[in-house]
Amino acid sequence: MRYFLILTLMALTMAAHPASAGFMDTLQNLANPDSKEGKLLSGATQVLSSSREIDYKTERTIGESLALEGMQRFGIPVKNEPLQQYLNLVGNAVAANSRRAKIPYQFAVLDSNVQNAFAVPGGVIFVSRALVSILSDESELAAVLAHEVGHVSAKHALKSTQRAQFFEGVGTITAASVRGDKGKKFASAIGDMQTVLFDKGLDKEMEFEADLAAMETTYRTGYDPSALIRVLEKLQQLEATSKDKKGSWFSTHPPLSERISRLRTELRKYPDYGTLASVHERFVKRAKLK
């Protein structure tokens, strides 16, 4: 009887002051950027919270739309099927060992003379003809692709725009939500993301994060993880002599010297790096650019 009384009292107290529910509400409000609690958080957190609810199908639609815009800007894929197939083999090899191994990835070499690579949400990754042309072996190509896979797996592009909140309200994007008034909002959100991806560049910390992820992913796959450092050093040399840096991997990323120095520190985690594969011959044979 005493226990019953205590239980009843507890139940009554909880009904009057749903302490646990209140706690949950606060937690949920933190994720809602328009709430008082949400406004206390930084802008970055607001963006993060908005990307949480985007499902894969929607992410993919956003990515495909951005891929169309990217091709308009940088050019369409080079017409060299063996090369494109080779790129997809190297790309999928690293993607399988990435932190987001369960989504499909597609890769393409774009006919562009600017040294660049970019990834759109959902797993479509582009690398320019000019960037491939300065690489010396497969591990270097794997490093570039793994860096881009790193952006996809951490959903960096989605987290980079306040407008991404638009997608949150939409839930799953349907053909109807890219038409009419909603369509205008969709297009403007895509426009925002284009500016980030192609002009301003992603947040500096996101680039470092993708660099570290690339090192881990290439190492897990069995490629020499120091390859990324070699690629960045090549770009550094080019940067010193290049007049037009617009849209290149070195203009849209943090200073190369900083990235290289962080990666050199990170490389200490992989003392056996020198014994891993770099695959020079096959690269020379199969990454031929006409």
Next chain:
Amino acid sequence: MKTTQRIVLLLALLLMTTAAMAEEKRWVSSEGTTLKSEASATSENVADVVVGTEVTVVESGGRWVKVRTAAGKEGWLYAGRISETPPAGEVSGDGGLFGESMQKSQINTAKADSARSIRGLSPETTQYAKDRGTSELVKKSLDTVLLRKVSPKELKAFLQEGKIGEYAQAQGGKK
């Protein structure tokens, strides 16, 4: 007597803790992972293990780790295919603010699996392209990119040919 009992209890606890600490856990983190009978990619397949499978370390041998699954199967895994922490569930990849329930992450993983069947330009992107007046050439080019596919078999053969990762030692490559 009481003291003896206490000591026995303490010893038992200590033993249990040591045993628990010796039971090192790892998680399968790569797609297309197969448990092998020996520490070599050319040895026999024991079982296919999916991403997220929890395994117990039995023995470590450089780049290969001998493990036991919950189902009691023992075999070797290439070290690059496992990690010390469970891989994030699909969609909860950003970690969220407070993590996600297992159930939700499993549902989301299933969603991502069904997403694998997405091929070619989606109807939504087609609509977007129409509204933006995107050229047929660009639209078709992206469609071709999206249709490109690499099978697990092709990938395995590719790694084997390049003597990469688990195929490095088996092929007598650099160790």
